[in-house]
Amino acid sequence: MKKIHRIVVAPLVAMLALSGCQNEEPFNKPKEGLPVNSVSFTMTSPDKEQIAITRASEQVESNVERMAILFYKGDEKPIIAYVDNMPAPSSTSGSNYKYTIELTEDQLTDGERKVTSGQWHMYAIANYDKGFFSANMNEIGNLNRTEFLDYCVMKGNNSQDITESAVLMSGKYCEDGQTHDTSDGAVTLTAGENTLTGVIHLRRIVAKITFDFSGSANFTPESYGIFNYSRSSTLMERRGWSSGNGQNLAAGYKGIDASDDYRFRSADGFAIPDNKIFEFYMPENVQLPTSSPAAWTYNDREKRNSTDHSTFTYAPTYATYVVVKGQYKDATYQGNVEYTIHLGDFSKAAASNGNFTTRRNFHYTYRVKVTGVNKIIAEARCEDESGNTYQHGAEGHIVKTNDQFNIRLDAHYENAIIKIAKGAAESYMVKVSTPYCDDETDGALVPADFDYTWIRFGKPATTTTFSAFNPANTVDVITLMNEIKSGDYSHCLESGNDLYIAAYVNEYFYDDKDINTFVNADDRTMTVNFGGVAVSTDGHSTYADLKNGFKISQRSIKTFYDLNSSSSNPYGFETIEETPEYPASTSFASLVPTGTNSNDGYSNIPSNLSGSSWATYVNASVNGYTSAGQTAPFAAGVTPDRKAIYQCMTRNRDNNGNGRIDADEIRWYLPAVNQCVKFWVGMNSVATEARINVAPNGGDNINYWTSTKGQSLWWADEGATFGEQQTDNNYNSTYGAPLKVRCVRSLKNYSGTTSPISSYDAATRVISIHNLDSKSTRDAGSQNGEYSAHYRNATADKVPTAFQVANGNCKGNVANVTVTGYTTDNGNLWNIVDGDSETSWKSANIQEPGRYITIELMFPVNIKSVYIYAYRCMRETLKVSSDGTSFVDVAECNGNDFSDFKQTITFNASHQGISAKYVRLEPHDKYLTGRNLTLYDIIITTTSGEEIRTNFTKDEVASGNWCQKYYSEESDKSDLGQWRIPNEKELSFMNNWMNHLEAYTAGRSKYYRKNDNLDMIYYKDPADGTSRLTTYYAADRLGPVMKLRCVRDTQGTTSKTYDSSFSNGGSGLGQ
Secondary structure: OOOOOOEEEOOOOOOOOOOOOOOOOOOOOOOOOOEOOOEEEEEEEOOOEEOOOOOOOOHHHHOOOOEEEEEEOOOOOOEEEEEOOOOOOOEEEOOEEEEEEEEOOOOOEEOOEEOEOEEEEEEEEEOOOOOOOOOOHHHHOOOOHHHHHOOEEEOOOOOOOOOEOOOOEEEEEEOOOOOOOOOOOEEEEOOOOEEEOOEEEEEEOEEEEEEEOOOOOOEEEEEEEEEEEEOEEEOOOOOOEEOOOOOEEOOOOOOOOOOHHHHEEEEEEEEOOOOOEEEEEEEOEOOOOOOOOOOOOHHHHOOEEOOEEEEEOOOOOOOOEEEEEEEEEOOOEEEEEEEEEEOOOOOOOOOOOOOOOEOOOEEEEEEOOOOOOHHHHHHHOOOOOHHHOOOOOEEEEEEEOOOOEEEEEOOOOEEEEEEEEOOHHHOOEEEEEEOOEEEEEOOOOOOOOOOOOOEEEEOOOOOOOOOOOOHHHOEOHHHHHHHHHOOOOOOOEEEOOEEEEEEEEOOOOOOOOOHHHHOOOOOEEEEEEOOOEEEOOOOOOEEEEOOOOEEEEEOOOEOOEOOOOOOOOOEEEOOOOOOOOOOOOOOOOOOOOOOOOOOOHHHHOOHHHOOOEHHHHOOHHHOOEOOOOOOOOOOOOOOOOOHHHHHHHOOOOOOOOOOEOOHHHOOEEOOOHHHHHHHHHOHHHOOHHHOOOOOOOOOOOOEEEOOOOOOOEEEOOOOOOEEOOOOOHHHHHHHOOOOEOOOEEEOOOOOOOOOOOEEEEOOOOEEEEOOEOHHHEEOOOOOOOOEOOOEOOOHHHOEEOEEEEOOOOEOOOEEEEEEEOOOEEEOOHHHHHOOOOOOOEEEEEEOOOOOEEEEEEEEEEEEEEEEEEEEOOEEEEEEEEOOOOOEEEEEEEEOOOOOEEEEEEEOOOOOOOEEEEEEEEEEOOOOOOOOEEEEEEEEEEEOOOOEEOOOEOHHHHHHOOHHHHHOOOOOOOOOOOOOEOOOHHHHHHHHHHOOOOOOOEEEEEEEEEOOOOEEEEEEEOOOOOOOOEEOOOOHHHOOOOEEEOOEEEOOOOOOOOOOHHHOOOOOOOOO
């Protein structure tokens, strides 16, 4: 027996409060250079330091998957002990995970160098191979201690979300009573066993940032931007934290040696969920103020320079800040507002409004409560800022409604009836804000670039109904106001002392402008005020008291496409559905579409529309907003066939007023099925309001029409699933019918086929994502190994910019199944280990010695039991081996002739937990001719409870690490650990491009089926000839029937084209 010398390290703990150094009793200096054959210690991943009282105990933030322990002696290079297979935590408490680790002599040896007794410095790096933030261990292995402590790491991607199952951490050894700030990592090892009473402080290298606006009842945050996002920091946390509750570091920022534009990135347009809470992760960013006021107040943090609105007076140039945009509305005021908030600890505990530092391993929670807009109004009125009259960092365009007309419309053609008082226009001001104009006029002098012709005004039919649009009968707002001012009411409907006017709003589209400048833009607005509009000195805030005026706002066209790409014809969509849904009692049998195109909804527009009368399909008199509200915009007696397609006709307009539907007047249309599901993939790129409003885990019947026959029902709550509309009323009442539409518009060629968002290289099995906005993707390389367990549409459900699909299915820990002496009569030999009792293998010849079945595992396991399900399993011996040569008999299969044998064979005490890589079933006696063997299942169960088989249950797919742990394609297994189970979006791309995916091929994303009260996963439907995905629940789908086709991040193709031969391979995401 080898004598084991141990070093026992007491549990690593996270310090929630930084305390002062306590002097330690000196050790007797040990003899140097004596052997240390093993190191055994316990360690814990840390709690996050809390800036606000909001705990997060997510497993992903505390999990340790692999570890590197660095031992430094003097100025030499380190000896690195790797722990590649971390044991399960021995205990967990909150976000503290405790592990017990033993390092072997081999791990403590680097060539001729070994960890021996004496003085060392001990450091730890956990999860160094993760994609979100990684550490290059080859580089680190060549650094001396001074270089190591100064070593900086850089994020190789722009992701702000952690989708992996662990995060990069680092730490060092601290003697009992020391803190991170007072310890230098020194440790003393003696010959023989060592019990260390100190701790290693593991600390996450990133901070977690949470913004919470849930307490703001009158404010709806829509989007946010992150500016000066830090991408680099030192690997090891530096010493010297002081003042302000330990939140300042006098040395300031430190990152890799590169330009600031590379080390810091900015991006905006991130949507905010309906719960008004958003989060992101960022590396440490230590920033010190450029200057300081006489006495810091919170208002000083966001104060900008009066001559340059883009710079701040006191905040550091590269301090991280967030800008949140949204809508404010209360009983008196409403408008677009935005708030700027610099990160840092300015809580009461820190007692410093001058702190702009974001420190690693801290969870910063910013609870923002918007209580009103009085300070924005004060700024617009240019009131004195002394006495904190108005607030720096709060800006907006506010109107006081006084119950006057103030409406926000969608991006397509819109109509609204407004009311003003006679005589009100004697003095007026028109304020217009669009992507190309932010100006005002009183009509005397109209600015040359005044963008005001996007609304035409005309006389309505009645006070509550419209006249059909005819451009010859309308005028612009300046002409209208001057007419009213002069007493000319020819474009108004008089009713007592009031004037009723129809506003015909054009679609938010500019034929002569770059779509990148007006798609996904802010609302364009027109405010007519009979008084004036107050504008702040910097021009970033306005205030108008409408009195008898009106304000019309229009949302822009939304899209998930990358408008800076070479996309030939992206498409956009409306934000909300303003027209009524179908009632639940509607009969849907005759409403299904007739178009057959899966990728292009414009092609599915019925040909009989062109040249027809507008009045046949759209009731213009009620197609818009009136004093009675939005009403059903369909002509009386309209045929019900394909009504959803006609519903999108209400988004268009008879632009020339001839009463006929001209081909170029159909701009908005019902999307094809793959256009719908592509919207699902890209939904993270649009504002929350424009998204499909789904519950976090699922469970809602949110169903939309598509224009594709046979696939007209989009199960939008599930995302990438669809089907044909059912005519069974009982089915519709249970699972819902397609009540909604979301109309779309092609952006470069209104009638042309829209651009693909993916391509597939069959030779490399790489699916590349093209033309999709980056907020709906994550950078390839930011994920290594399995996704964390998640529901559909969660952070881990994003699609990477490129991923490779495995060459075959993941078979868990089963490497091979072979027979010797037997020949196959029926069935696949792999059926023996798939866990599916419905499949089997049958021998063509009889059972006798010398004929056997061998299951080879990829990695040895400690076996607890073996389950055997067979027919005529008679006097077979169950054997195990660690090398495939020397087998040990452990049990017998003693079934009866002409009967099934179903039994779990639990190993006896002498064989319990035996380590084996091979399991063999071999007859030990010859029976009569004709007694051949049928095997349904052989399931090996390890002492840790894992069942070894090649099929999986839905729960195992949702939470297991099968691909990461077992799948490899390289002969040296260098790719082991890189692969993962695909999420539902990746699975949908796979299903579309790869015809040969097997039925039951599953993804990791879960979906809660409310009607079944059950979490399901996404998988390829075995019963559907159209090759679609489903989450359908059935009892026979709860067992081990799911198959895994692993994926991993890779580099995509540079081509922006796609292989059209695969375009109809499935019906998931199309192109």
